[in-house]
């Protein structure tokens with residue numbers, strides 16, 4: 055996406071270019087990012103490299119007795135993705151209906167980090183889609199997140215260290231969505 059792309063990102067770009075010779079566009083329908091690369095990619099649902107689990111907050115309406123069957127959990131309200139992958143990943147992709155998936159999954163590769171909206175740069179859609187189209191989609195995602203209760207936004211927002219942010223996440227420079235977290239991360 056830019057001249058300063060790291061060796062690791064460049065490796066992903068080559069890998070995705072081989073896997074996806076046809077370029078495709080994401081859409082945002084019914085508050086869900088429809089990413090045509092996902093069914094074949096599944097990079098962010100399978101086993102992760104990082105030892106630290108990736109937290110995926112659940113809304114109150116998404117927590118039920120079936121939740122421990124669907125997810126590895128960090129706590130009652132927080133599913134996680136780790137070196138085992140996601141428990142909800144089945145042989146044909148995610149087993150869950152959009153209403154049960156963490157909001158983070160429905161919005162990926164857009165990610166609320168430290169109270170601001172970022173684009174996960176490793177995703178093939180982030181690498182191959184037109185920049186203006188990515189920003190337009192990001193604005194729609196931002197408007198959706200802004201419509202959620204502040205408490206839910208604060209729960210959804212993950213924390214990332216500056217170095218990790220700089221390499222893997224692109225700041226969309228949209229207004230902060232969790233003012234306290236955005237201030238704390240400066």
Ligand code: SF4
Nearest residue numbers: 092095096097098177
């Ligand atoms: S990296 Fe992108 S395309 Fe791949 S599974 Fe994640 S969101 Fe889908």
Ligand code: SF4
Nearest residue numbers: 099140142143148159
């Ligand atoms: S809930 Fe579904 S979309 Fe989200 S990480 Fe798990 S398998 Fe992937």
